[in-house]
Amino acid sequence: MRTGLRTGLGTGLRTQGPDRAAAPCLLTLCLGCLHVVALKPQLLTRLGGSSHSTDTPISYDTFYFDQRIDHFGFLEDGTFKQRYLVADEHWQRPGGPILFYTGNEGDITWFCNNTGFMWDVAEELGAMLDSKHLNYLSSEQALADFAVLIKHLKSSSPGAEQSPVIAVGGSYGGMLAAWFRMKYPNIVVGALAASAPIWQFPGMVPCGDFYRIVTQDFAKSGNACDANIRKSWKAINNVSSTASGLQWLSEEFSLCAPLKSSIDAVGFKSWLQETWVNLAMVDYPYPANFLQPLPRWPIQVVCKFLALDPSVSDYELLHGVAQAAKVYYNYTGSSPCLNTSQTATGSLGLLGWFYQACTEMVMPMCADGVHDMFEPQDWNLQAFSDECNAMFGVRPRADWAGTVYGGKDIASHSNIIFSNGGLDPWSAGGVTSNITDSLVSILIPDGAHHLDLRYRNDQDPPSVRAARALEVMYFREWIRQAKKTQPRCP
Amino acid sequence: MRTGLRTGLGTGLRTQGPDRAAAPCLLTLCLGCLHVVALKPQLLTRLGGSSHSTDTPISYDTFYFDQRIDHFGFLEDGTFKQRYLVADEHWQRPGGPILFYTGNEGDITWFCNNTGFMWDVAEELGAMLDSKHLNYLSSEQALADFAVLIKHLKSSSPGAEQSPVIAVGGSYGGMLAAWFRMKYPNIVVGALAASAPIWQFPGMVPCGDFYRIVTQDFAKSGNACDANIRKSWKAINNVSSTASGLQWLSEEFSLCAPLKSSIDAVGFKSWLQETWVNLAMVDYPYPANFLQPLPRWPIQVVCKFLALDPSVSDYELLHGVAQAAKVYYNYTGSSPCLNTSQTATGSLGLLGWFYQACTEMVMPMCADGVHDMFEPQDWNLQAFSDECNAMFGVRPRADWAGTVYGGKDIASHSNIIFSNGGLDPWSAGGVTSNITDSLVSILIPDGAHHLDLRYRNDQDPPSVRAARALEVMYFREWIRQAKKTQPRCP
Numbered sequence: 001m002r003t004g005l006r007t008g009l010g011t012g013l014r015t016q017g018p019d020r021a022a023a024p025c026l027l028t029l030c031l032g033c034l035h036v037v038a039l040k041p042q043l044l045t046r047l048g049g050s051s052h053s054t055d056t057p058i059s060y061d062t063f064y065f066d067q068r069i070d071h072f073g074f075l076e077d078g079t080f081k082q083r084y085l086v087a088d089e090h091w092q093r094p095g096g097p098i099l100f101y102t103g104n105e106g107d108i109t110w111f112c113n114n115t116g117f118m119w120d121v122a123e124e125l126g127a128m129l130d131s132k133h134l135n136y137l138s139s140e141q142a143l144a145d146f147a148v149l150i151k152h153l154k155s156s157s158p159g160a161e162q163s164p165v166i167a168v169g170g171s172y173g174g175m176l177a178a179w180f181r182m183k184y185p186n187i188v189v190g191a192l193a194a195s196a197p198i199w200q201f202p203g204m205v206p207c208g209d210f211y212r213i214v215t216q217d218f219a220k221s222g223n224a225c226d227a228n229i230r231k232s233w234k235a236i237n238n239v240s241s242t243a244s245g246l247q248w249l250s251e252e253f254s255l256c257a258p259l260k261s262s263i264d265a266v267g268f269k270s271w272l273q274e275t276w277v278n279l280a281m282v283d284y285p286y287p288a289n290f291l292q293p294l295p296r297w298p299i300q301v302v303c304k305f306l307a308l309d310p311s312v313s314d315y316e317l318l319h320g321v322a323q324a325a326k327v328y329y330n331y332t333g334s335s336p337c338l339n340t341s342q343t344a345t346g347s348l349g350l351l352g353w354f355y356q357a358c359t360e361m362v363m364p365m366c367a368d369g370v371h372d373m374f375e376p377q378d379w380n381l382q383a384f385s386d387e388c389n390a391m392f393g394v395r396p397r398a399d400w401a402g403t404v405y406g407g408k409d410i411a412s413h414s415n416i417i418f419s420n421g422g423l424d425p426w427s428a429g430g431v432t433s434n435i436t437d438s439l440v441s442i443l444i445p446d447g448a449h450h451l452d453l454r455y456r457n458d459q460d461p462p463s464v465r466a467a468r469a470l471e472v473m474y475f476r477e478w479i480r481q482a483k484k485t486q487p488r489c490p
Numbered sequence: 491m492r493t494g495l496r497t498g499l500g501t502g503l504r505t506q507g508p509d510r511a512a513a514p515c516l517l518t519l520c521l522g523c524l525h526v527v528a529l530k531p532q533l534l535t536r537l538g539g540s541s542h543s544t545d546t547p548i549s550y551d552t553f554y555f556d557q558r559i560d561h562f563g564f565l566e567d568g569t570f571k572q573r574y575l576v577a578d579e580h581w582q583r584p585g586g587p588i589l590f591y592t593g594n595e596g597d598i599t600w601f602c603n604n605t606g607f608m609w610d611v612a613e614e615l616g617a618m619l620d621s622k623h624l625n626y627l628s629s630e631q632a633l634a635d636f637a638v639l640i641k642h643l644k645s646s647s648p649g650a651e652q653s654p655v656i657a658v659g660g661s662y663g664g665m666l667a668a669w670f671r672m673k674y675p676n677i678v679v680g681a682l683a684a685s686a687p688i689w690q691f692p693g694m695v696p697c698g699d700f701y702r703i704v705t706q707d708f709a710k711s712g713n714a715c716d717a718n719i720r721k722s723w724k725a726i727n728n729v730s731s732t733a734s735g736l737q738w739l740s741e742e743f744s745l746c747a748p749l750k751s752s753i754d755a756v757g758f759k760s761w762l763q764e765t766w767v768n769l770a771m772v773d774y775p776y777p778a779n780f781l782q783p784l785p786r787w788p789i790q791v792v793c794k795f796l797a798l799d800p801s802v803s804d805y806e807l808l809h810g811v812a813q814a815a816k817v818y819y820n821y822t823g824s825s826p827c828l829n830t831s832q833t834a835t836g837s838l839g840l841l842g843w844f845y846q847a848c849t850e851m852v853m854p855m856c857a858d859g860v861h862d863m864f865e866p867q868d869w870n871l872q873a874f875s876d877e878c879n880a881m882f883g884v885r886p887r888a889d890w891a892g893t894v895y896g897g898k899d900i901a902s903h904s905n906i907i908f909s910n911g912g913l914d915p916w917s918a919g920g921v922t923s924n925i926t927d928s929l930v931s932i933l934i935p936d937g938a939h940h941l942d943l944r945y946r947n948d949q950d951p952p953s954v955r956a957a958r959a960l961e962v963m964y965f966r967e968w969i970r971q972a973k974k975t976q977p978r979c980p
Contacts (some may be wrong), residue, residue, distance in 0.1 A: 003763045033792050071894075074849040074884040075625040125712065147893050173536070183673060186896035359564045393563040404561075404675035413675070414902055421605040485901065 060087040060348055065152060069136050071144035076136075082145060085152075086399055091352040093159030097479050100188065102146060102169035133333035140404070140427035142176055147184045154314050164482035166475055170194040171426065171449035172353070172361075179405050190415030192471055193431075194450035198418075200363040200429025202398045204407055207379045208285045209428035213279040215372040217423050221300050223307030229276060230373040232321050233269060235314035240265035248315070254330075256337035271340040272321070273326050278343055281283045281449040283423050286459040290449075291331050291344035296459065302327045319342040357389030360404075362396045363429065416473055421447025440474070442467045546656040555642060559626050561634035566626075572635060576643075577691040583649030587969050590678065592659035593637060593668040621825055627845055630894070632666055637674045637919065654972035655964055657681040660940035661916065662843075662851075669895050672903045680905030680968035682961055683921075684940035688908075690853040690919025692888045697854040697869045699918035701862035707913050708863065711790050713797035720765060720863040722811050723759060727803035730755035738805070742812045744820075746827035761830040762811070763864055765818050768833055773913050776949040780939075781834035783822050792817045812965045848878030850894075853919065868895040904928040905968050907961055911937025930964070932957045 067082035075193075146167075146193045154160045171179035174196030181191035199205050219226040239245035240262055249268070250258035259268055282290045283299045308316065329338045344358035348416050357363065364381075384397045387413035415438050418431035422445035432442050444451060446461035452468055515931035557572035581588075613770055623724035636657075644650045657678045659667035664686030689695050709716040729735035730752055739758070740748035749755055772780045773789045785791050795813035800807065819828045847853065855869075857864035875885045896903075905928050912935035924930050934941060934950035 071890070072628060072630050073625040077885065135565040138562060140562050151889070186899035188948055252810070394568065400642070403641055404634065409676035412904055487783065
């Protein structure tokens with residue numbers, strides 16, 4: 001099933017899916033604010049392992065809210081315990097702003113506060129999920145969860161009643177942040193939607209842009225890095241056509257499960273493709289552990305192994321590819337073998353995103369092998385739909401996201417920042433130019449996937465520092481607007 | 491069950507519910523426009539009898555669209571045939587505007603066009619409805635129906651692709667029109683929300699304002715009309731305390747089903763209360779047949795029978811009340827008896843509205859007998875909830891409408907006209923002053939329930955003529971804005 005879905009959506013499912021590790025808040029965002037993180041709604045959850053990359057003490061309180069399973073129907077009257085985290089150490093009551101982090105599809109780590117605090121809370125989709133519960137796993141239910149939770153918080157937290165709330169999120173969480181402002185402007189005064197591909201839907205952007213950007217990232221590292229990856233697919237086909245070649249490949253890549261057939265080689269290529277995509281997403285300017293522990297500018301490191309002469313043999317080329325892949329999968333040297341069934345740290349946790357991709361989050365991707373370094377692959381909605389039907393018994397509604405969230409026609413909304421990294425393939429589906437004075441785009445040319453939401457770092461390029469400063473400026477303006485229009489505190 | 495709900499919500503359920511007869515479009519609205527009427531979504535329907543008050547020929551085409559039963563979940567993948575009516579006789583292709591009438595909770599009649607056409611299509615809720623289907627009877631599903639239908643129309647009707655769409659609706663349909671613009675500004679460039687009580691929800695307006703306005707309407711007709719109605723409840727209690735009194739009352743009111751007990755008298759008083767409310771809603775300046783066939787300014791006619799001296803006996807007072815009620819129920823003289831199980835023409839058709847009132851459309855009403863002419867009645871959410879639970883197995887979510895549709899905090903939206911009649915009790919829950927330059931209120935002091943949406947009439951007061959002219963002015967402005975921002979036709 002996994003391979004099938006992988007075939008259907010390319011890496012879309014997987015690369016969007018794993019965006020669940022470090023999604024820290026801006027260090028500079030804390031304007032005497034209350035920070036609230038709403039974890040993944042609708043789903044029974046269990047706490048996974050947590051880790052974070054600094055030794056800053058974590059300070060937050062955990063609460064549970066009886067959230068409705070279904071906001072849009074009344075027959076299902078059940079509730080679930082929605083977990084949320086609150087950090088109010090620096091909150092100025094009454095009326096200090098609330099930063100509300102719109103939880104992603106998986107784990108959340110959220111860093112915020114000048115004095116430094118950091119959350120690294122893993123949250124994974126429980127394997128006990130059945131399709132009845134998945135039915136309530138939708139963006140609309142998530143937004144309704146956020147709205148009901150915030151109203152509850154504001155009415156039950158002394159001093160919060162007049163607090164303006166700002167939604168902050170990255171990746172799918174960034175999409176939710178933007179949509180939350182669009183659909184519930186009564187609840188949040190504005191939203192920071194970081195690396196949010198709200199236009200990665202059918203008919204809105206060219207399906208090939210995503211892989212084109214991945215390819216550009218590798219091309220920038222010079223030495224024919226992209227060209228050699230483009231050549232590698234044929235080389236894999238050639239080598240994997242014999243049993244001895246399959247064995248050689250398996251050994252060269254230190255695969256945990258050796259390749260047995262050319263069918264396995266298809267999955268192997270998908271896994272490699274995803275590896276390059278993930279590297280493009282996490283091509284950060286300093287060592288980080290987002291999807292995997294990696295050195296700074298990991299693509300540059302990877303491409304050192306791919307600086308090969310055009311005349312090299314298939315085996316020499318694939319030796320280089322294997323070395324490159326091991327930068328991603330075994331930078332720490334602690335992996336005994338490479339597991340082609342996953343491309344990011346952490347266990348599973350993708351089922352929920354798969355379901356969403358199979359329902360409303362339909363994100364076409366394609367490659368042509370010319371403008372990108374991948375094997376040509378069409379976007380085939382019907383094939384994708386069939387896979388979804390086999391997997392979940394549902395079929396995607398390709399046009400729904402555009403209808404419900406407006407697609408390109410969102411100019412009547414206000415107070416949303418769309419930030420995008422120039423290195424991030426997801427910027428292909430993002431808003432990368434200003435729509436109006438208050439629907440603004442911030443570009444971070446040296447940024448990968450929501451770099452601006454990460455902890456401040458000495459190696460941050462100037463562009464992300466500037467982006468964060470601008471984001472805070474808009475936050476202040478939204479808060480000022482809100483304070484102006486709301487009644488005075490009694 | 492009916493009486494129970496009536497007790498719980500006062501006349502709210504009933505008076506909002508029956509708003510399903512004449513809801514004609516402005517005669518002056520037709521700017522070379524395409525007119526689309528979307529009938530009640532989600533529900534299996536049957537065509538009821540149709541009638542209209544003029545002999546203008548009706549010209550429209552009927553179509554059916556395979557609409558999703560559930561937009562917000564994917565397990566229920568079924569569709570129903572959503573019926574919609576299209577009048578394109580005067581439509582200027584390509585790009586001429588589309589007026590989209592957001593169907594009400596029951597029957598729809600829709601009049602539009604300078605040359606005169608009128609629809610009077612009855613649509614009633616089928617008695618075969620089960621709670622599974624009712625689960626999809628919600629405003630959110632209705633808005634999603636509208637959005638999907640309009641996208642379908644625009645993509646499938648040659649010349650419609652660039653057409654700006656304006657939502658028009660009255661009463662509950664007016665609420666839907668306003669909410670449609672709020673939630674789907676990508677689909678409609680603006681909305682006329684006529685007599686739309688979007689604030690008749692818990693905590694937004696005083697629960698007693700509704701009945702206070704009804705009372706004012708009767709007080710305006712002078713001769714202690716309101717005072718005598720206020721006195722009548724006690725008189726009914728007195729008279730109905732004996733078997734002979736019950737018999738006298740039944741005969742005096744020509745009741746189809748004679749009153750047997752003081753319990754029956756409670757229902758009888760509810761029915762009378764609803765009668766006065768309905769008269770306030772349809773106090774039109776010319777003979778009309780909205781809820782019942784009535785003379786012009788029917789409250790003045792009714793009050794002639796209530797111009798009684800304070801010293802009259804209970805029997806004399808109730809004789810006057812009976813005569814007054816017969817103005818409403820038997821103006822044509824064709825009713826052999828009065829049926830206390832209904833207060834408006836047409837058969838049933840209220841079940842759907844009851845369900846909505848029991849789920850998200852929770853509209854508190856109360857009376858004190860001092861500022862209004864009714865028996866004191868508190869708003870009791872718990873009792874109401876218990877009745878809903880007994881009737882449908884659901885409980886209302888009192889705060890949900892305010893959360894999802896913004897309550898008083900809607901200033902960030904745009905391009906909505908809220909028109910309200912000064913005689914209309916529903917104006918108590920309406921937007922009666924400007925919120926911003928593009929969220930505007932139009933008051934029609936001499937208007938009852940969405941008089942502005944009715945056919946132009948020689949006896950129209952100047953205020954409704956002015957309102958219509960202003961509405962058209964805003965329509966033109968929205969269309970101008972839309973044409974300015976959209977790409978040129980290829």
